[in-house]
Amino acid sequence: MIDKIVVDNFKCFDEMKLEMTTLNVFAGINSMGKSSAIQPLLLLRQSFEMNSLTKGVHLNGPWINIGTGYDFLNRNANEDYVKFAMTADGKEYYWKYDYDKKSDYQSIKETNAKGKELENINLFKPNFSYISADRIGPKRFYEQSFHQIYEMNQVGINGELFADYLAERGMTDRVTNKYALHKTAASDLLIYQTEAWLSEISPGIKLSSKKYQETGIVGMEYNVANDKFSPLNVGFGLSYVAPIVVSLLKAREGDLLILENPEAHLHPKGQRMMGELIARVASGRVQIIVETHSDHILNGIRLAVKNKIISRLNVRLNYFYQELTDDLAIGKRMVHKKMSPAILEDGRLSYWPEGFFDEWDKALEELL
Incomplete structure (x- = not known):
């Protein structure tokens, strides 16, 4: 597990130190550094994956696109270098x-990251997953990829392979995390557990997928109240959240597992249940980083702590903000x-920072 992340001179950060635990919540208003805190890991x-970890960093590739060195270096850096450091399983690595x-x-x-020991860090293991905020919307047909589904165990950065994942593995794979099992599901098979958790968002959801091998696509249907609908006719919420639930x-x-904006297109109850599911999965010793703008996600996690689903010691909140500083060199x-x-x-x-999910209180004060 990753215990700490430190970055120097990277993008908006002069320096940033993040103590990590099992469930890590990144929050803050737009452009405060939440995504930039995740990007060093990506x-x-x-x-x-591009076999250059001890040689250099590729700023553009399959996981993330930064641009050029001009976009990589902090604009106020006193020296022309960027440094990443990570403590994992008690050992520090730096680049x-x-x-x-x-x-x-x-x-x-300069780096001290050498040898096969890096392969034992969860960031570099095959089962690492990242679901971006830019997820795929409702589609009649989805992509197929044997390599990504079986060899990389992925549903796609944009969730584009979730239908193929369920078609291939939904009726064979079992949910092994006992904390994540939904009590109303027919069994612990992935397809039934996915349906049960999606039903917390839209009651009674059933999923069915069909592979069209000759064209390399997968069809998906949602069964709601004993009637079948294409993803195009059930709204954005289910299509946006299904890859998150499967992951x-x-x-x-x-x-x-890194998740960006799991609340996208969900109503408040669904967001709260998503917060609970995230907490439950983390209780099974899955390390999760979640970037969110949702107080309902936060409340779902807070309730999970209160209800003893997850220990408070296994949750760390990180609120990113800006502060005016008088720099002797540049003012x-x-x-x-x-x-x-x-x-x-x-x-x-323990305390409630100014700007940290406090818009409800501010609006209520104005209303009263």
């Missing part, structure tokens, strides 16, 4: 990169920082 994973403004490849200046349920102990400027209020045993927070 860049390291990308370079690992320090030279700066090439025009290139999308930044060479290693959570297929995760096993020791895996790392006053905004610096990106973070706070980490703790969830208490009863679900309350």
Whole structure:
């Protein structure tokens, strides 16, 4: 498990240190650094798969696209280098990169990351998963990929392979995380567990998929109240959340899962239940990083702590914000920082930072 992430001179961060635990929530208003805190992990994973982890970092590839060195380096950096450090399973690894403004490849200046021991870190294991905020919308047909489904165990960065995953593995794979099992599901098979959790969002959902081998596509149908509908006719919510649910349920102990905006297109009850599901999966020792703008996701996690579904010690909140700082070298400027209020045993927070999911209270004050 990743215990700490440190970045220097990367994008909006002069320096950022993140203590990590099992369930890590990244929150804050737009452009405060939430995505930038996740991107070092994606860049390291990308370079690992492109066989350059000890040589340099590829800024553009299958997992993430940053641009060039100009987009990579913090604009206020005093020195032309970017450094990533990560503590995993008690050992620290670091990568320090030279700066090439025009290139999308930044060479290693210094690193201690060598040998096959890196393969034991969850970030570099085959079961690592990342579902981006830019997920695929409702489609009549979805893609197929034997390599991604079986060899990489993926549903696609944009969720584009979730239908194929269910078609291939839904009736064979079992949900092994006992904390994530839905009590109303017919069995622990992945397809039934997926249907049960989706029914928390839209009651009575059943899924059926059909592969068209000759054209390399997968059809998906939703059965609602004993009537069949194509994904085009059940709204965006189910199509956006289904890859998230499948990724959570297929995760096993020791895996790392990064989720961006799992609340997208969900009504408040669905968002709260998504927060609970995320907490349940994390209780099975799956490390999760979730970036969210939803107070309902947060409340689902807080209630999971109160109801003893997950220990408060296994949840870490990170609130990203900006603060005006007087820099002796360049004068006053905004610096990106973070706070980490703790969830208490009863679900309350140790303190409530200004701007941290407080719009409800502010609106209520204006209304009254």
